[in-house]
Amino acid sequence: MKSFKILVLLIIGCVMLNFIAACVQKTNRINTAGSTTILPIVQAAAEVYMQKNPKINISVRGGGTGIGIKSMINETIDIGNASRKINKRESDLIDKKNLIETAIARDAISIVIHKDNPIVELTLKQLKKIYSGDINNWRSVGGNDKKIIVISRDISSGSFEVFNEVVLDSTMVKNDAMKLSSNNAVATAVSYTPGAIGYIGLGYVRNELKVLKIDGVLPTCKTAMNNEYKLTRFLYMYTTDTPKKLAQDFIDFILSQEGQKIVEEQGYVRIKCFE
Amino acid sequence: MFKGITYTASLFTIIVLFGIIATLFSEGLPILKHVNIKDFLTSPNWHPTHFPADFGILSLIVGSLVVTAGALIIAIPLGLGSAIYISEIAGTRSKEIIKPIIELLAGIPSVVYGLFGMAFLSPFLIKVFGIPTGLNAFSASIVLGVMVVPIISSMSEDALSTVPRNLREASFALGATRWETIVQIVLPAARSGVVGSIMLGFGRAIGETMVVIMIAGGAAQIPKSIFQPVRPMTAAIASEMGETVIGSPHFHALFGIAIVLFFITFITNLITEFVFLKKRK
Numbered sequence: 001m002k003s004f005k006i007l008v009l010l011i012i013g014c015v016m017l018n019f020i021a022a023c024v025q026k027t028n029r030i031n032t033a034g035s036t037t038i039l040p041i042v043q044a045a046a047e048v049y050m051q052k053n054p055k056i057n058i059s060v061r062g063g064g065t066g067i068g069i070k071s072m073i074n075e076t077i078d079i080g081n082a083s084r085k086i087n088k089r090e091s092d093l094i095d096k097k098n099l100i101e102t103a104i105a106r107d108a109i110s111i112v113i114h115k116d117n118p119i120v121e122l123t124l125k126q127l128k129k130i131y132s133g134d135i136n137n138w139r140s141v142g143g144n145d146k147k148i149i150v151i152s153r154d155i156s157s158g159s160f161e162v163f164n165e166v167v168l169d170s171t172m173v174k175n176d177a178m179k180l181s182s183n184n185a186v187a188t189a190v191s192y193t194p195g196a197i198g199y200i201g202l203g204y205v206r207n208e209l210k211v212l213k214i215d216g217v218l219p220t221c222k223t224a225m226n227n228e229y230k231l232t233r234f235l236y237m238y239t240t241d242t243p244k245k246l247a248q249d250f251i252d253f254i255l256s257q258e259g260q261k262i263v264e265e266q267g268y269v270r271i272k273c274f275e
Numbered sequence: 276m277f278k279g280i281t282y283t284a285s286l287f288t289i290i291v292l293f294g295i296i297a298t299l300f301s302e303g304l305p306i307l308k309h310v311n312i313k314d315f316l317t318s319p320n321w322h323p324t325h326f327p328a329d330f331g332i333l334s335l336i337v338g339s340l341v342v343t344a345g346a347l348i349i350a351i352p353l354g355l356g357s358a359i360y361i362s363e364i365a366g367t368r369s370k371e372i373i374k375p376i377i378e379l380l381a382g383i384p385s386v387v388y389g390l391f392g393m394a395f396l397s398p399f400l401i402k403v404f405g406i407p408t409g410l411n412a413f414s415a416s417i418v419l420g421v422m423v424v425p426i427i428s429s430m431s432e433d434a435l436s437t438v439p440r441n442l443r444e445a446s447f448a449l450g451a452t453r454w455e456t457i458v459q460i461v462l463p464a465a466r467s468g469v470v471g472s473i474m475l476g477f478g479r480a481i482g483e484t485m486v487v488i489m490i491a492g493g494a495a496q497i498p499k500s501i502f503q504p505v506r507p508m509t510a511a512i513a514s515e516m517g518e519t520v521i522g523s524p525h526f527h528a529l530f531g532i533a534i535v536l537f538f539i540t541f542i543t544n545l546i547t548e549f550v551f552l553k554k555r556k
Contacts, residue, residue: 149408154493154514155324164325172325175334178410178504179493181514185393192398195407 030246033061034068034081037159038235040266041105042081045254048262056246066090072099072238078247080238083107083162098241104254106269108202108224109163109231112187112209114194119143121213124230127167130197133174138195150177151186151198159183163199166231183267199231203267224269235268299537303530306330310524315531321495321506323515323525330528334495336535338412338505339481341498342491345416346423346480351473353420354427358469361428362435363457374432381425389489392418397490406502410492413501418486423476430475434468435461467550474547478540484509508532 032042039062046058063071065082069090072080086099111127113119122130122141129135130148138146152173153160164173180186186198191208202219205211211218214230223229237251253259260270306315310330318331357377361370396417397409406413438461446456462469492504495511512529519526 147407155322161324170326172322175320175496176494176503178408179495179506179514180410181488181493185489188393189397189408189410193401193408 028056028246030056030058030079030244030250031061031077032058032068032079032081032237033063033071033077034079034238035065035083035235036062037083037107037162038081038105038237041235041254041263041268044262044266045250045259048258049250049253058250069238072240075240078239078244079251082236082238083233085234085236086238100239100241100243102237102239102251102255103234103271104237104251105235105260105263105271106224107159107162107233107235108219108229108269109159109166109199110202110205110219111197111199111212111214111231112190112205113197113212114190114192115208115210116194117143117210119212120210121216123215124167127214128169128171131163131168131173131177132171133176146195149193149196150174151189151193151196152177152179153183153186153199154179154181159199159201162233163231166233201267202269203264221269232269296537299530299533302527303534304527306524306527306531309527315528316535319495319497321511323519323528328524330524330531332508332511332528332532332535334497335506335508335511335532337497338491338495339507339509339536339539341412341501341505342415342419342487342507343477343480345412345501346419347473347477349417349420350423350427350476350480354424354472354476355431355469357424357428358431358435359457359462362432363453363461374429377425377428379425380421381429383422385422385483385485386489388418388422389486392486392490404502408492408502408504410490410504411502412491412498412505415487415491415505415507416501418490419480419483422483422486423480426479427472427476430472431465431469434465434472437468438464470550471547474543474550478543481507481536481539482509484513488514508536512536 032046039060042060046060050056050058061077065084068077068080068082069086071077073090086101091099111122117138119138119141126135126141130141131150131152135141136148138144138148150173153163160179178189180189180198183200183204186200187204187206187209190196190198191206202221202224217223217229219229219231224232237254239247239251243251254263255271263270315330315332316336317333318329319334319337320329320331321334322329357373361374361377365373392414393410396414399409400406400414401409442460442464443456446460447453451459487507487510491507491510493506493510493514494504495506496503498505512532515525516529519529
């Protein structure tokens with residue numbers, strides 16, 4: 001019978017733990033969810049912000065841009081993170097309330113190849129053909145006779161989504177493209193694979209890699225700023241038109257010089273160039 | 276009192292197991308609403324986030340099997356060889372040194388193996404074989420093979436050392452050489468243990484996730500050679516699950532893959548059990 005007592009005790013313990021957790025939740029809390037592309041920025045910013053304001057608790061969840069915007073509309077969260085602009089279908093769901101859209105960072109997807117590869121630039125069209133499998137040899141784009149090893153980000157990555165949208169339009173990435181799970185994995189693989197091509201965030205570019213011009217433009221802070229570089233996009237945070245003061249504070253923090261530094265540390269491009 | 280505690284513990288384990296199986300099926304079966312079972316298992320096109328999506332996992336299954344088979348081809352001779360050496364040939368002293376060293380291999384976390392494969396093995400293979408990419412089924416097989424060696428080695432060694440001494444002595448007395456004794460007397464006598472160790476190694480290799488995410492290359496294709504990248508089932512589940520929307524077809528498809536994986540390991544375990552039972556009879 002004693003085992004039964006222990007079981008009961010355990011259950012009571014669990015219930016009490018839940019109760020305590022629920023109490024904590026009522027204190028100063030900001031809930032955010034949405035795009036996983038922005039997740040690293042929000043997580044890093046939340047850590048610094050919570051260190052500065054120990055009483056405030058920020059919950060950061062992913063789920064994808066669609067989920068972020070939907071939960072925002074249902075007011076289950078305070079800030080919805082989005083790696084694209086809200087679309088018509090979603091904005092129709094909001095009748096009275098207006099959304100406030102704040103761009104918090106830019107993302108410039110850089111195309112990188114092995115440093116011994118003589119190619120210096122590609123057009124967007126050539127890039128599309130390489131990733132969809134129409135071009136398989138570097139010779140076809142003016143390089144050496146070498147098979148192209150196509151490296152893509154993994155299916156669930158936000159960069160993969162944007163790359164597919166901007167570069168591939170609606171064609172599929174070819175089946176034998178390698179799919180690696182992080183920016184760093186792509187950078188490392190490209191650095192030692194002579195025939196490789198891959199795409200990474202601007203923050204991950206390093207000396208062992210060669211960055212390609214796309215349609216004649218090299219990705220830099222400046223070309224991302226003035227939209228000359230084609231593979232650029234904004235990352236957004238959405239709130240209702242009457243955001244919680246706390247939520248507004250947190251967004252202001254990300255937009256501050258310190259917050260924008262975090263943006264850069266996470267491999268993205270800041271909204272304003274301070275240089 | 277003691278009986279009660281141990282009883283609760285074992286009951287708890289069983290409940291957890293059934294809980295996992297129930298979740299697996301309740302979350303995985305709904306994928307059949309979006310794609311019929313034949314397409315799910317036999318189509319090689321895996322484009323879960325494309326619109327319209329393709330949910331064919333054949334290339335993932337093939338990826339897992341290729342990598343696992345490669346790992347076993349490497350691990351069986353190495354593992355069995357070292358087991359025979361330790362149990363039958365080595366003196367007490369070298370046995371005491373070699374055995375723990377091989378078992379040390381089992382203690383290395385898989386992410387460390389993955390790093391080794393990514394940073395060292397893969398560039399090395401490009402240089403040596405001149406292959407276009409170092410992240411492929413071949414390099415994943417090598418690393419998995421090394422990971423499986425200690426399992427096969429230590430379990431087979433246990434099985435070999437339980438073979439009664441008088442069997443060996445009888446064989447020597449009949450004039451058999453040491454080699455003949457090992458191959459024709461000791462190995463057959465320890466057969467079930469050896470097969471069990473290989474099955475366990477199989478389970479370890481097919482279930483390994485981190486290493487294949489890092490080194491197998493991740494391309495969802497049916498490879499034309501072992502030097503092409505593949506996407507084993509575990510890699511697909513682990514790298515895609517974190518970012519799917521709960522309840523979406525993609526989410527159910529990943530659970531569907533888990534069911535397939537579960538069946539493969541379940542059947543292997545059944546075979547292993549069967550082999551052991553047969554021996555006891």
